[in-house]
Amino acid sequence: MKYAIGIDIGGTNTRVALINENYEIKERIQFSTDANDPDKTMDKIAETIQSFETDIVGVGMSCPGPLDLINGKNIQTPNLHGKWTGFSVSKELEKRVQIPVYLENDANLAALAESVIGEGKDYDYVQYLTVSTGLGAGLVMHKKIFTGAHGFANEVANSCMKHEGPSHGMIYPGGIEAISSGTAIVERAKKKGLNVAHAGEVNDLALNGNVDAKEIMQEAKIYLANFIANIQAYIDPEIFILGGSVALKIDGFVEEVEELVKMRVFDVVKPYVKVRKSTLNEDSGLLGAACLAFLTLS
Incomplete structure (x- = not known):
C-alpha cells in the first residue's frame, strides 16, 4: 500500500494527514499556524510527517494565496505575514523531509479531489x-x-x-x-x-x-x-x-x-x-493534496 501526505496550511490552523492510495485518511494532526514565521510551521509539519511510521511517496500541500505555483512560493495573503511573503514553501519543506512536495491552492486541490473521487x-x-x-x-x-x-x-x-x-x-x-x-x-x-x-x-x-x-x-x-x-x-x-x-x-x-x-x-x-x-466536505483539500502527489508521481 502506498501513502502520501496531504497538508492544508490555513491562516489559523495547519492540518497534516496520512492518506493511502485508496484515498482513506489513516491519521490526521492539526496545530496552530505561526502567522509570522513560516520556518516554525515548516518544522512542525516535518516533525509530524516523520512521526508517521510508514513509507511516504510524496506530499501535496495547499497554502493561502495568491501563490506562485511555478516557483512554489507564497506571494501574499491577508492572514499570513512577515517572512511568509515570498517564502518558498514547497522547497523549504522538501529540504526538511527529503520527499517530493507539490504546492497548489486549496480550491484547485478540492477541484482535483472532486474530479478523482468525488461528484x-x-x-x-x-x-x-x-x-x-x-x-x-x-x-x-x-x-x-x-x-x-x-x-x-x-x-x-x-x-x-x-x-x-x-x-x-x-x-x-x-x-x-x-x-x-x-x-x-x-x-x-x-x-x-x-x-x-x-x-x-x-x-x-x-x-x-x-x-x-x-x-x-x-x-x-x-x-x-x-x-x-x-x-x-x-x-x-x-x-x-x-x-x-x-x-x-x-x-x-x-x-x-x-x-x-x-x-x-x-x-x-x-x-x-x-x-x-x-460530498467530500471539509476533507476535499486534504484528499486533493494526496491526489496531486499520487497522480504527479504515477
Whole structure:
C-alpha cells in the first residue's frame, strides 16, 4: 500500500494527514499556524510527517494565496505575514523531509479531489467553486488542474460582477467574493444593522421575512448564478461542484443557484447545466493534496 501526505496550511490552523492510495485518511494532526514565521510551521509539519511510521511517496500541500505555483512560493495573503511573503514553501519543506512536495491552492486541490473521487469522478471537465469565507475556484480537465500561463487560472475572487458594488478587504468593489461569499453576506447584513454571526443566520432571517436579509441572499445567489453562467459559456464544463460552508450548510442554496443558471444560458445548453453539492466536505483539500502527489508521481 502506498501513502502520501496531504497538508492544508490555513491562516489559523495547519492540518497534516496520512492518506493511502485508496484515498482513506489513516491519521490526521492539526496545530496552530505561526502567522509570522513560516520556518516554525515548516518544522512542525516535518516533525509530524516523520512521526508517521510508514513509507511516504510524496506530499501535496495547499497554502493561502495568491501563490506562485511555478516557483512554489507564497506571494501574499491577508492572514499570513512577515517572512511568509515570498517564502518558498514547497522547497523549504522538501529540504526538511527529503520527499517530493507539490504546492497548489486549496480550491484547485478540492477541484482535483472532486474530479478523482468525488461528484466529478465520471466527468472529464469539472469546475469547482468554494463558497465560504472567500470564494475560490478550480478547473480540472482529464484529471489535471488547469493553471493557465502564469499559475493564476481560476483566481476568481476579484471577478467584477457589479459596477460600484460592495467590497471587503482586498477584494475589488463588485467582485464576486464581495457579493456571494459567506464573509460578504455577513458584512452586508451587519451594515444593514442585522445582528448575525454567519451566513446561515442571514438566510434564516430571510426565510422569516426580513427584507434586507432577503435582498442580500437573493443577490448572493443571482450574481453567483451570473458568474457560473459566464463560466458555462466560456468553458462548457460537464459539471459544477459547489463546496464551502455557504453551499453545504444552507438548505436549497445549490439547487436554487442551478435553476438561476439555467435561466441565463441558451436553451440548447440548459440540459447540460449541472450544479451539484460537494460530498467530500471539509476533507476535499486534504484528499486533493494526496491526489496531486499520487497522480504527479504515477
